[in-house]
Amino acid sequence: MSAILSATDGLGSLRTFVLRSDEERTPVLPWLSAARDENALYIVLHVHDSVAVRHDGDEVVLKPDDMGFCDAGLCDSPRFGDQFRMTVFRVPRRRLDVADSDLRRVMGVPLGCEEGTGALVSGFLSALASQTAFHRTHIGYRIARNAVDLLAALVTEFVEGEQANSSGIGAQTPSRIRAFIELHLTDPDLSPESIVLAHHISVRCLHKLFQSEGTAARQRVS
Template sequence: MTRSIDTAMPENRENSLSGRPQGNDSGYFITLPSPVGGDDHLHLAVNVSDRTVLVDHESVLSVEPGDLVITGARRPALRTGGEVGLALFRVPFSLLDASAADLRKVPHTHLSGRSGLASLVSQFLTALARTPGRERLAGGQRLALNTADLVALLVDKVLQEQRPACAGAGHDMLVRIQSHIEDNLTDPDLSPESIARAHHISVRYLHKLFQAGGTTVGAWIRQRRLDACRAELRRQRRTVASVAHTWGFVSPSHFSRLFRQTYGLSPRQWQAAASSDS
């Protein structure tokens, strides 16, 4: 018997993890809440059964117990042979530390759940899928955010592995520059000029390195700062202005506008949503 699974489903607006059975089998949809209405989602399936499941998308995958299938497609559909033993998770893009453009490029990727980070994610999500719905709901926003953080680590690994190898020297230089930026995000004077000077390259060459990856130096710095502020706002009870200043934003009002444009909520709204279940 073949079952089709369409991952489109009504949005859940509660600050918690929700799920429902898929038919009369062991498959579940589990949706992490999005603080931004209409957010795109990453879809992740875990084989929670004790048997191999055949998954047919563009090719047939033999998904062993504990294996994962991940995709950033807007509306992916999976066809499985036999009884479905998949737990299906939807994670809002806004909860992952990557751009929506990068996440949409993630193809159907099959990951072995036997070792490494994928094994850790698989074990956590399998346990979560087997947790009664009432207990998942009781975990609220905190459980959802912790789940998203773990999935974000896996997504980052997938994206890193799928990026084409750049010309050796250029790629190595870009990695060093990105590490330098991460170490200096709190410096309000961080700029293309200061970065180029620190690495003894021209500003023009610096821009060329980032353009090869489909972004700009300024956009990359801004997004990393926003991601850092978002993470801090949901975990600490500091003022918005204080957090913005810590991460290199000179103007709190400018920061608030950028935050709303990026995540669909003001920093205060995001902080309030994150603390509602604390």
């Protein structure tokens, strides 16, 4: 699947890229270009159709309205559906003012943005990317700084929520996944990808959760 990429540098340190399907042109993706910034983070906001981004060897499946944080050095070329569209934001790590240990925890994890902080951040970023009148203006730069602060808040919320649930996640998540598998056992579309989409985890996380399970359980998520 080919694609077309358009970009803007009119928001200071925050750069935006719009990636959409195209039958004739194949872009050099921002995190794969020779000019990529190894000290930058790429935030993918998926808008339409299906897309899977391979990050650190793990395929992360995003559905519309999901968001994902990617490290430039660990991201490969995405696998797209026929009519996809997504917006990519590039921001220097230092601008986020978030600990590297916290950033590593959120990397490659699909974040659902249907409600709460995720919905607020994705809505703000989407509006900012589309409002070209703000680009290259003093107000636009100030708004872009606010966008970076919102991204940092989203990372902080994710990490704090993960820490709060860490004591019960080992028992609760596999239990929910097992129930989901049993419910959809006769569904021909049941696959690791459909399971991770339903539970907002990565394929690697899915397999890790079931490493200690029996052979039959591991086969169902393979």
